Amino acid sequence: MNTADQLRDKRLLLGVTGSIAAYKTAELIRQLRKLGAEVQVIATREAFQFITSTTLATLCGRKILTGLFDEGGGQTWTQHITLGHWADLFVIAPATAQTLAKLAHGFSDNMLTATALAARCPVLLCPAMDHDMYMHPAVRSNLEQLQNLGYDILPPNYGELASGLVGFGRLPEINEIVAHLVILLKGELKGKHALVTAGPTREPIDPVRVLTNHSTGTMGFALAKDLVRRGAKVTLVTGPTWLEAPRGVDRVDVTTSVEMLNAVLAHKDADFIFMAAAVADYTPDKALASKIKKDEDSFVLHLNRTPDILARLGELCHDDQILVGFAMETENGLENARKKLAQKNLDWIVLNNLNEKGAGFGTETNRVTLIGKNGSLYPMELMSKPETATALLDRILTDCA
Ligand code: CTP
Numbered sequence: 001m002n003t004a005d006q007l008r009d010k011r012l013l014l015g016v017t018g019s020i021a022a023y024k025t026a027e028l029i030r031q032l033r034k035l036g037a038e039v040q041v042i043a044t045r046e047a048f049q050f051i052t053s054t055t056l057a058t059l060c061g062r063k064i065l066t067g068l069f070d071e072g073g074g075q076t077w078t079q080h081i082t083l084g085h086w087a088d089l090f091v092i093a094p095a096t097a098q099t100l101a102k103l104a105h106g107f108s109d110n111m112l113t114a115t116a117l118a119a120r121c122p123v124l125l126c127p128a129m130d131h132d133m134y135m136h137p138a139v140r141s142n143l144e145q146l147q148n149l150g151y152d153i154l155p156p157n158y159g160e161l162a163s164g165l166v167g168f169g170r171l172p173e174i175n176e177i178v179a180h181l182v183i184l185l186k187g188e189l190k191g192k193h194a195l196v197t198a199g200p201t202r203e204p205i206d207p208v209r210v211l212t213n214h215s216t217g218t219m220g221f222a223l224a225k226d227l228v229r230r231g232a233k234v235t236l237v238t239g240p241t242w243l244e245a246p247r248g249v250d251r252v253d254v255t256t257s258v259e260m261l262n263a264v265l266a267h268k269d270a271d272f273i274f275m276a277a278a279v280a281d282y283t284p285d286k287a288l289a290s291k292i293k294k295d296e297d298s299f300v301l302h303l304n305r306t307p308d309i310l311a312r313l314g315e316l317c318h319d320d321q322i323l324v325g326f327a328m329e330t331e332n333g334l335e336n337a338r339k340k341l342a343q344k345n346l347d348w349i350v351l352n353n354l355n356e357k358g359a360g361f362g363t364e365t366n367r368v369t370l371i372g373k374n375g376s377l378y379p380m381e382l383m384s385k386p387e388t389a390t391a392l393l394d395r396i397l398t399d400c401a
Contacts, residue, residue: 008036015092018046021171084118094128131167187231195270197277199239217241220276222389257306314345
């Protein structure tokens with residue numbers, strides 16, 4: 001299919017709310033229609049402070065819907081249901097703090113919020129507001145709730161805001177929104193199975209102590225979420241973490257490296273495997289049944305190597321599977337990562353340099369380099385971990401295509 005037809009026959013609902021960024025939706029509608037989509041706009045009354053109903057209606061070629069009971073607005077009082085079933089995707093851009101709050105709590109006081117409740121299709125939210133509003137704990141908690149409810153959220157960009165301040169809250173560029181919704185609609189991994197591992201493992205020493213590491217699982221969870229978004233069936237095998245599994249993911253909780261190995265082997269035929277877990281390399285000889293008392297000034301703990309899960313997968317996987325490993329390095333990153341890529345028989349390895357600012361364990365961001373078995377090298381920008389996950393998948397899937 002020609003890229004100009006990417007959204008041919010797709011039915012989109014565009015929700016517009018009362019943020020200054022609403023003026024940008026004129027261009028969004030133009031681009032969506034150029035790609036072949038049918039667009040129905042549902043605007044809140046506040047949106048018309050920033051863009052006129054005539055502009056929106058002219059561009060989308062349809063009457064703009066606002067109130068549930070507006071004169072002539074809805075053909076019937078059940079139109080919010082009909083629309084919610086009609087659409088392939090509902091994108092709300094810009095989404096104000098007010099609309100996010102209503103959606104997080106199930107309000108349905110206008111056509112936009114009622115239709116969001118009735119929608120059977122994915123709903124993509126593009127928040128836009130001033131930095132301090134976006135950072136307010138109430139907004140953060142509503143966004144978290146919305147994420148748990150299964151809404152797809154495209155976070156705002158950092159940059160100049162209408163208030164003159166600089167911060168988070170800028171509506172992403174129109175082409176970013178379009179690219180994001182094309183991925184959502186394409187479902188390019190429909191029918192594919194992806195296995196992702198995440199988090200640390202914990203190796204017991206005695207009933208009280210464990211050997212573990214600082215991994216939080218954020219990168220693996222971000223990958224799992226993006227794979228679901230692309231339509232894959234996702235199994236997420238995770239070590240102990242406080243993170244909530246993204247909606248639609250089949251989560252398997254494990255503690256030790258041996259438990260992780262067994263859980264992974266149960267899904268070894270997955271089409272895509274991402275070993276993002278920080279697996280302990282050594283485990284105590286045997287976990288003691290009773291607590292070690294501090295009778296001695298020092299004592300020796302004997303450790304044995306754990307199974308190398310990724311290397312096992314490298315032996316077992318077929319050519320039509322894609323196996324991706326991660327390398328955590330503090331020195332000679334490229335050299336060590338290339339060695340692991342070859343030794344473990346991987347298709348790709350994602351190098352994480354722990355010495356780089358903003359990369360590695362417990363950070364919100366990551367800076368990685370993707371290395372392919374054919375020698376290709378893709379150094380990536382410093383990005384949030386969800387953005388890193390998207391960039392990695394875009395690259396890997398482009399290569400598979
Ligand atoms: N890995 C694994 N099983 C292990 C250790 C690591 O499957 N017992 C996987 C990790 O999930 C990661 C990759 O191997 O995808 C590389 O992990 P890393 O800790 O960087 O390297 P190691 O292979 O453990 O080698 P070293 O610790 O010597 O750097």
